[in-house]
Amino acid sequence: MTLQPNQFNVTDLDSEIAVDGRCSELLKQFHQQLLQEEIDPLEAGQLAHGADYFLRDFIIADRYMNLFTIEPICVRQFAGHWYIIKNLEPNIKELAAILQGVAVFYSYLSQNNHISAELNEQIQTETASLDFYNERIDQFWQISDDGYTTWCNACPLPVID
Numbered sequence: 001m002t003l004q005p006n007q008f009n010v011t012d013l014d015s016e017i018a019v020d021g022r023c024s025e026l027l028k029q030f031h032q033q034l035l036q037e038e039i040d041p042l043e044a045g046q047l048a049h050g051a052d053y054f055l056r057d058f059i060i061a062d063r064y065m066n067l068f069t070i071e072p073i074c075v076r077q078f079a080g081h082w083y084i085i086k087n088l089e090p091n092i093k094e095l096a097a098i099l100q101g102v103a104v105f106y107s108y109l110s111q112n113n114h115i116s117a118e119l120n121e122q123i124q125t126e127t128a129s130l131d132f133y134n135e136r137i138d139q140f141w142q143i144s145d146d147g148y149t150t151w152c153n154a155c156p157l158p159v160i161d
Contacts, residue, residue: 003114005068010060019060023067027052030108050101058082064160068115075102075126080136080155092134103127 008023010016027048034044058078059065065074079099084090103124110120136155143151 003112005066005114008066008068010064010066016060016064019066020056023055023060024052027055027105030105033108034104046097047101047104050098051105052101053098054078054102055105062160068109072119072122072126075099075123076129076132076155077157079126079129079133081152081157084137084140090137090140092130092137095133095137096130099127099130099133 003026008019010019030051031044031048034047035041039047054075055067059067059070059074062082063074079095083095083098087094106115106120106123109115110117136151139151139154
């Protein structure tokens with residue numbers, strides 16, 4: 001697969017389906033690269049799975065964004081809001097594994113000159129903010145009465161039209 005970042009633009013359902021397929025192929029290449037680097041097969045699968053969940057469920061399907069041109073804040077929106085409200089039992093162990101996959105995937109893109117080193121560094125910073133995300137999960141479980149709006153506003157997730 002020849003990688004052309006502009007082929008990852010999502011504008012409607014048809015492009016979402018096409019980009020999802022391209023992303024799946026890219027993730028397979030990423031997984032194969034990890035195996036070639038002699039990463040344990042189970043760990044390589046977990047890393048690819050974490051990146052897959054972030055990219056295909058959040059960036060492409062929910063946000064309609066190009067995975068090559070995301071803003072680093074997207075990681076914070078995912079981990080500090082979307083993941084928490086979309087999962088029955090959000091927990092830091094699972095989230096940390098997902099974020100590790102995201103971090104390694106974006107390092108892979110950077111090493112292959114598909115994203116800038118600066119974007120990669122910013123994504124690495126966001127994926128490493130585990131204390132913040134753990135606190136967000138704890139706060140979520142403590143919401144009472146009308147506290148949901150306050151919780152949402154502390155790490156907003158813009159509505160997509």
